[in-house]
Amino acid sequence: MISVNNVRAGYGDGPDILQGINLNAAGGEIVTILGPNGCGKSTLLKCIAGFVRPRGGAVEMEGCDVSAVPVHDKIRHHLMGFVPQTDNVFSTLSVADNIMLGARYMPAAERNARYAELMAQYPSLASKQERKASALSGGERQILSLARALISKPRVLLLDEPSAGLSPMMMHEVFAAIAEIRDRTGMCIVTVEQNAFEALGVADRAYVLSLGKVAIEGRAADLLADPAMRHLYLGGKPPVVESRPPFAAVN
Amino acid sequence: MVEFLVHVAIMACLYGLLSLSLNLQVGFAGLVNFGQVILFGCGTYGAAIAFSHQLGPVAGIALGIVFAVIVAAAFARLGRNLGADYWGIATLAVAEVLRILANNEAWLAGGAQGVGGIPLLFGDMPRPMGPLMTLGLCVALLLAAWWLCQRLTTSRYGLALKLMREEPQLAASLGYDLAALKTQTLMVAAVLAAASGFVFAHYITFVGPDQLVSSETFLIWAMVIIGGSGNHLGAIVGAILMQFLFAFVPFVKDALGLPSEHVAAMRLTLVGGGLLAFLIWRTQGLIPEHVGGKQNG
Ligand SMILES: Nc1ncnc2c1ncn2[C@@H]1O[C@H](COP(=O)(O)OP(=O)(O)O)[C@@H](O)[C@H]1O
Ligand SMILES: [Mg+2]
Numbered sequence: 001m002i003s004v005n006n007v008r009a010g011y012g013d014g015p016d017i018l019q020g021i022n023l024n025a026a027g028g029e030i031v032t033i034l035g036p037n038g039c040g041k042s043t044l045l046k047c048i049a050g051f052v053r054p055r056g057g058a059v060e061m062e063g064c065d066v067s068a069v070p071v072h073d074k075i076r077h078h079l080m081g082f083v084p085q086t087d088n089v090f091s092t093l094s095v096a097d098n099i100m101l102g103a104r105y106m107p108a109a110e111r112n113a114r115y116a117e118l119m120a121q122y123p124s125l126a127s128k129q130e131r132k133a134s135a136l137s138g139g140e141r142q143i144l145s146l147a148r149a150l151i152s153k154p155r156v157l158l159l160d161e162p163s164a165g166l167s168p169m170m171m172h173e174v175f176a177a178i179a180e181i182r183d184r185t186g187m188c189i190v191t192v193e194q195n196a197f198e199a200l201g202v203a204d205r206a207y208v209l210s211l212g213k214v215a216i217e218g219r220a221a222d223l224l225a226d227p228a229m230r231h232l233y234l235g236g237k238p239p240v241v242e243s244r245p246p247f248a249a250v251n
Numbered sequence: 252m253v254e255f256l257v258h259v260a261i262m263a264c265l266y267g268l269l270s271l272s273l274n275l276q277v278g279f280a281g282l283v284n285f286g287q288v289i290l291f292g293c294g295t296y297g298a299a300i301a302f303s304h305q306l307g308p309v310a311g312i313a314l315g316i317v318f319a320v321i322v323a324a325a326f327a328r329l330g331r332n333l334g335a336d337y338w339g340i341a342t343l344a345v346a347e348v349l350r351i352l353a354n355n356e357a358w359l360a361g362g363a364q365g366v367g368g369i370p371l372l373f374g375d376m377p378r379p380m381g382p383l384m385t386l387g388l389c390v391a392l393l394l395a396a397w398w399l400c401q402r403l404t405t406s407r408y409g410l411a412l413k414l415m416r417e418e419p420q421l422a423a424s425l426g427y428d429l430a431a432l433k434t435q436t437l438m439v440a441a442v443l444a445a446a447s448g449f450v451f452a453h454y455i456t457f458v459g460p461d462q463l464v465s466s467e468t469f470l471i472w473a474m475v476i477i478g479g480s481g482n483h484l485g486a487i488v489g490a491i492l493m494q495f496l497f498a499f500v501p502f503v504k505d506a507l508g509l510p511s512e513h514v515a516a517m518r519l520t521l522v523g524g525g526l527l528a529f530l531i532w533r534t535q536g537l538i539p540e541h542v543g544g545k546q547n548g
């Protein structure tokens with residue numbers, strides 16, 4: 001579904017933030033991108049979406065090179081839904097208006113039917129349809145941004161830190177919603193996450209970025225058991241197995 | 252006295268058009284244009300060039316619109332590679348370059364001398380009727396422009412502009428083409444400003460580069476800020492208010508017994524002082540932006 005081949009990217013005249021990244025994600029799986037703050041996770045997601053043009057390599061979706069396809073074309077053709085990391089709802093618009101923004105390129109009848117489906121699916125939003133998005137809690141905003149991305153049934157869903165700033169309970173709820181989307185729709189979902197262990201609980205596979213490269217990749221279950229991961233993410237605690245240096249687990 | 256009031260009213264309408272145009276850019280699309288005067292100049296030079304080639308006023312307005320669209324496209328192109336603040340400075344630079352060009356290229360439209368003798372639009376009418384007809388035209392233009400701006404900004408297009416201004420990243424991620432939105436807004440605004448310039452040229456009957464100094468841009472900015480940016484009526488009120496205040500500066504000067512050279516300085520003080528006062532005490536302007544309201548996706 002998505003295939004990132006040896007992509008290099010950066011901003012303006014700056015250095016390469018991504019230095020040759022390879023990543024694959026298939027339909028019906030959640031692939032999560034992990035790594036420390038500032039390592040380029042969001043940049044990679046923006047590169048997949050098309051906000052950042054690769055300097056080298058290519059991004060493919062459904063087997064076509066989309067590196068040069070503008071974001072709005074992918075949205076218009078319902079190929080992709082994208083939820084940015086912060087400020088992901090329009091706070092002056094109502095919940096209903098926010099969701100409908102995701103359905104601009106759908107026939108009115110279909111749009112209304114989809115909207116009703118989503119309201120049935122997310123009761124927490126249904127009870128607040130006319131409220132301004134600014135009146136929602138952090139978790140409700142994440143659900144709102146998900147619903148807005150989902151209304152057009154995109155084939156690919158890109159989520160930048162959907163669990164950022166949420167309480168453990170809300171985080172669990174958001175992850176559950178994402179897993180449910182995968183199971184029900186068979187969408188190809190790529191998320192960026194800081195909360196590595198929680199994210200690995202729902203993801204199928206993961207890529208850990210470090211210094212612009214993929215340092216570790218594999219099935220989520222394997223990574224959860226990987227001592228290198230523990231070393232990376234439980235900073236304070238000593239790694240369980242000291243004999244293995246971090247970042248050594250590529251393939 | 253009536254003729255004087257008609258004159259002030261005509262100028263108020265023409266500035267009202269410029270102010271509406273700038274407000275569309277600044278207040279709705281978040282485009283900080285410091286080169287606004289050159290869009291007006293597209294209209295004046297369209298009229299001047301058509302006149303000096305013995306072409307009629309229809310050719311003049313057509314030429315003015317073509318110039319305006321070209322300059323707007325150039326401004327939009329600059330915006331692709333620059334942040335909003337640098338873009339503002341770039342528009343100022345482009346406007347200055349074009350003014351200096353007009354000043355030095357005598358073949359273009361008389362260079363620094365400009366072009367005089369541009370016919371009045373209603374020149375063959377008897378004296379009080381001509382200016383009144385011009386005023387009628389200006390009022391009609393202003394109302395039409397107001398209606399157009401109102402239509403644009405309350406439509407889906409206006410919602411797109413609002414979203415772009417509020418959360419550009421998010422708007423882009425929802426499939427809004429920000430570059431196209433900005434280009435379109437600039438084009439509409441440019442045509443409004445050029446229309447103002449065209450009528451101005453045929454009213455004053457003279458076109459020259461000195462009409463395009465950047466202080467004019469800042470005067471229009473003052474009108475937008477004082478009137479209330481993000482509100483069409485505010486932009487018009489700001490322009491009318493400033494024009495009428497300006498018109499009465501000479502009377503105040505006489506009452507205070509000040510020498511004539513103080514008039515320009517007093518006007519400048521009025522602009523600067525008014526601007527400062529509003530920026531400090533009433534940033535939303537006289538008529539604040541309409542926030543919220545019914546929006547449809
Ligand atoms: N728009 C931008 N312009 C320039 N540099 C940027 C921009 N966005 C991010 N960066 C830089 O790119 C690097 C990676 O950022 P990002 O991809 O946001 O990291 P992450 O999401 O992993 O925290 C950081 O050093 C950051 O400063
Ligand atoms: Mg990030």
